[in-house]
Amino acid sequence: MPTSRQFLLSSRPEGELSDDDLELREVELPELGEGEIRARTTWMSVDPTIRIWMSDIPQYMPPIAIGEVVRSIGVAEVEASTHPGFAVGDQVSTMIGWQTRIQGKPEALGCMKLPEGTDPGMFLATVGPTSGMTAYFGLFDIGEPKPGETVVVDAAAGAVGSLVGQLAKLHGCRAVGIAGGPEKCAYVTEELGFDACIDYKNEDVGAGLDRACPDGIDVCFENVGGPIFDEILLRMNNFGRVSLCGMVSGYNRAGEQLPGPYQFPMVLMRRLKVQGFIILDYADRYAEAAAKLGAWVAQGKLESRLHVREGFESLPDALRELVGGKSAKIGKMVVRF
Amino acid sequence: MPTSRQFLLSSRPEGELSDDDLELREVELPELGEGEIRARTTWMSVDPTIRIWMSDIPQYMPPIAIGEVVRSIGVAEVEASTHPGFAVGDQVSTMIGWQTRIQGKPEALGCMKLPEGTDPGMFLATVGPTSGMTAYFGLFDIGEPKPGETVVVDAAAGAVGSLVGQLAKLHGCRAVGIAGGPEKCAYVTEELGFDACIDYKNEDVGAGLDRACPDGIDVCFENVGGPIFDEILLRMNNFGRVSLCGMVSGYNRAGEQLPGPYQFPMVLMRRLKVQGFIILDYADRYAEAAAKLGAWVAQGKLESRLHVREGFESLPDALRELVGGKSAKIGKMVVRF
Incomplete structure (x- = not known):
C-alpha cells in the first residue's frame, strides 16, 4: 500500500x-x-x-x-x-x-x-498565495500606491519583498528595499531593479531611509516589525499607508509580551492607515492575481x-x-x- | 488703547x-x-x-x-x-x-x-472642530460603522467620546463606553444612552468588554492608548476598524520612548484597519458636519x-x-x- x-x-x-x-x-x-x-x-x-x-x-x-x-x-x-x-x-x-x-x-x-x-518551484515563488498573491494584494489593495510615490519594503530579498518592489516599479513607483548584507542588497537593486536598498546589518536604517527616500515614504509593505518598522514609521508621509503583511521578527517570541512599535503615535500624527491582511481572505480573487502575475513572469518583468x-x-x-x-x-x- | x-x-x-x-x-x-x-x-x-x-x-x-x-x-x-x-x-x-x-x-x-x-459654550461642545466634528468624521469616515455593529469608545464621558457613542446609537449601532468611576459611567449610560459603560477604575477592562461586547468589537474610537487600547485590540473582530483620534495617556510623556500597543499583532491577525486622523484635514467638509450636528442638537438627539x-x-x-x-x-x- x-x-x-x-x-x-x-x-x-x-x-x-x-x-x-x-x-x-x-x-x-x-x-x-x-x-x-x-x-x-x-x-x-x-x-x-x-x-x-x-x-x-x-x-x-x-x-x-x-x-x-x-x-x-x-x-x-x-x-x-x-x-x-x-x-x-x-x-x-x-x-x-x-x-x-x-x-x-x-x-x-x-x-x-x-x-x-x-514549473512548480517557480509557481510557488511567483504566483502562489504565500508569495506572489501576497505581494500583489498587499501592495495594490492595501498599500494603494500611486505612480511616483515611494514604496518601502523590508525583507526585500525574501520571497514576498522581492516581488513587492518589482510590482511597485511596474506601477511607476520608487521602490526602496531593506535587507541584510551586501549580497542581498545587490540582488535587490541590480537584479530586481529596486531604486535603492538599505543594508540593515551594515548601516543605520534611519540614515539609509533619509538618503533613499528624500521625499519621505508613502507606502510601507511591512514584513518584519521591530526597530526597522519604527524607523519607517518616523519617515512616513501624511496619509501614508502601511500594508501589514508580517512581523517575522517576533514569530519566535509568541507568547512574550513584546512592545508594539514605539513610533505608533506617528499613525495619528501623520494620519496613516495601517492595515493587516491575510492572503486567504482573497481566495475569490486568486484568479485575477494569477493571471496578472503569470503574464508578468512570462514577459520577464517579474522574477524570483x-x-x-x-x-x-x-x-x-x-x-x-x-x-x-x-x-x-x-x-x-x-x-x- | x-x-x-x-x-x-x-x-x-x-x-x-x-x-x-x-x-x-x-x-x-x-x-x-x-x-x-x-x-x-x-x-x-x-x-x-x-x-x-x-x-x-x-x-x-x-x-x-x-x-x-x-x-x-x-x-x-x-x-x-x-x-x-x-x-x-x-x-x-x-x-x-x-x-x-x-x-x-x-x-x-x-x-x-x-x-x-x-450659545458659544454649547457650540464648542457639540459642533466645534475639536469636539463634534472630531466625533463625526472620526466615527463615520474612519470607523465606517454599519448598523448593528458594536462601537467601543474610551474617555466616553469626555468631550469627544460622549458624542461618539450618541452618534453610534443614532446610526443603529451598539455603543459601549469606557470611563473612570461610577458617576461618569452613569452619565454615559443613563443620560447619553450608551448600551453599556465599563468603569476602568473599578473593574477589569477585559472582563468588562467580554461582558458588554458578546459579539466582539467592530469599531474602536480610540482616545486614550495604553493598556485599555490593548484590551480592546484583543477583542476586535476580523476586519474591524480603529479610528485613532488621540492617545491622551501618553501626552505628558512626549519624548519618552513609550512602547506601542502590546497587542499590535492583532492588527495583522484580525485584519484590522487602524487609521489616524486630524480634524483639520476635514476643513472643507466642516459645513456638512455642522449642519448634521446642529440639527441633531436642535432635535434633542445629541447632548453634551x-x-x-x-x-x-x-x-x-x-x-x-x-x-x-x-x-x-x-x-x-x-x-x-
Missing part, C-alpha cells in the same frame, strides 16, 4: 522550533474511492506564517492542533485518480501539509490544478529566485532558517521532495 | 505643564485698519492636543514656537469692526490662542461667524455637558486637569473669560 510520511506537531515550540516539537510517522493510505485522487508531494512552500500556526496565540486561523500534520502549501503530482478532471501526471497545489502524499476528493482537498508545463532545500526531512530546518533570520537566503524558500 | 493679555510658551514642558513654561504678558493693540475686526475672547476650548503642540515631537502641525501664544480654538465677540461682513456683537470662532483679544482681517484670522443666538472653568488665568490649570486624567470632569472642558 502507498504510504504518507508526516510531520505532526507534538508540542508547541517555545522560541525556536525544536525537533522534539515534532513527531514523524508513516500512515498507510486506503484504497482510492470514487472521484478521488492520490498525489505525491513534489515541492513544499516554506513560509513564516507556519511558525505562527504552531503557537496558540490569537491568530487568523485555528492554530495547528497538537497531533495534527503541520500545515503548509505545496505542489503534488497525481499518481492515481478516479476523478474525471484529474489525470496521472497532473500537478495540483493546495494546503498539503508536511507530508509526502495526499489522498481524497480534490474538491475537499481544495486542489487547484496548475497549467500544464508549470528559489532557495531550495532537498528532501522531506529538511522541512524543520528550512523553517528554522527562515524564521530565525540568520540565513543568507535570497528569494523563496522551498523544499523539493 | 485696548490690550490683549496672552500666555506665551516660554519653554517646552517636561511631563506636566508647569507655570514656569508659560509667560504672561499684555500687548497693546494698534488702531483698527481697513477691513479688520477686534474681538474679545469669551470662551475657550481646552483640548488635549494643545499638550502635543507644546512638545516638539513629530506631529501634524508645527509645534508652538517658544515665545508664541499658546494655540487653541475659542469664541470671541466682535467689539469693533471696519469689515462690512462683521458687526459689533457678532460671535466668531477661530484659532484664537490663549489671549483675551484678537485683531486683524477676519479672513486672515480664519474666523467663522456663528449663527445668531448660538460643559465643564466650565472661569477666567483667562485658569487656562493652564484647565489643561493640566484635562491631560492629567485625575479630574472627575464630565463633558467638554471650556474656560469662560
